[in-house]
Amino acid sequence: MKKNILISIIILSLVVITFFNYSCKDESAETCDSIVFPDTGTVRYLTHVQPLFDCSCAFVGCHGADTKEIRGFSLDDYDNFMTGATRQVIYRGDPDASPLILRVEGKVGVRMPPDRPPLSMNQINGLKRWIRQGAPLN
Template identity: 40%
Template sequence: MQQIRTRFARLAAAVSLLAGLSCKDEIAGTDSDPIVFPQSNISFSRHVEPLFQQRCAFGGCHAGSNAASELDLSLPAYSKLMNHQPRLVTSGSSNNSLLFQRLDGRIQPRMPFGREPLNSNQMDGIKKWIDEGAQNN
């Protein structure tokens, strides 16, 4: 009986470790080179997409055929983000955008899941990009 408990404990520990590593975000974990948004002229290709790559896709959570919630934010990300069902971005309204509600924690779980939240500059940048029409620029 003790052997079964020990094996089960080891199996549970291994599964927990693998689950934690499956979404490991080495780039964003240290945030050593954070994406900085300008005050104006926010571009999807220069600001938003690189942030998603750094904080969402490279860790494996939102990349590839096994992407979490079937949302693959690996390149190219715009059409995948804008055509996802349920709709994640309501152009012109960050308050009504599921994406922003997940990022700011109004809808749980907050994203990026299990990691540091986006900083205020990044949150403001995503908000402004959505409020200004969520353009593919």
């Protein structure tokens, strides 16, 4: 009896892991090239940052609203990753120490977003500038 329960738990765990692993791959192959950050001036969350998250990160199985409990944060809404995360994703004013930047640059762990085109240098530099500006909700 205990052996059957253990086997069932293992199989269920593998199914859940497989779902979350492949759900990111099922999204469209959109490269997010149309999202361009300004070279100078203020980077705006609503104009630049959230659209980039929506395109590259904040969907089912990755960092959408449905994964907050599993991954500790979601990128579908400002409050979900700035104040509602179980771990800090962004250090205001310090992009080089921010886990978000370290992951999109591939310096720590798996490069984000996995199984999708990497963010462009313009997008990474734009995110860094927004964080350096204090990561405001603007």
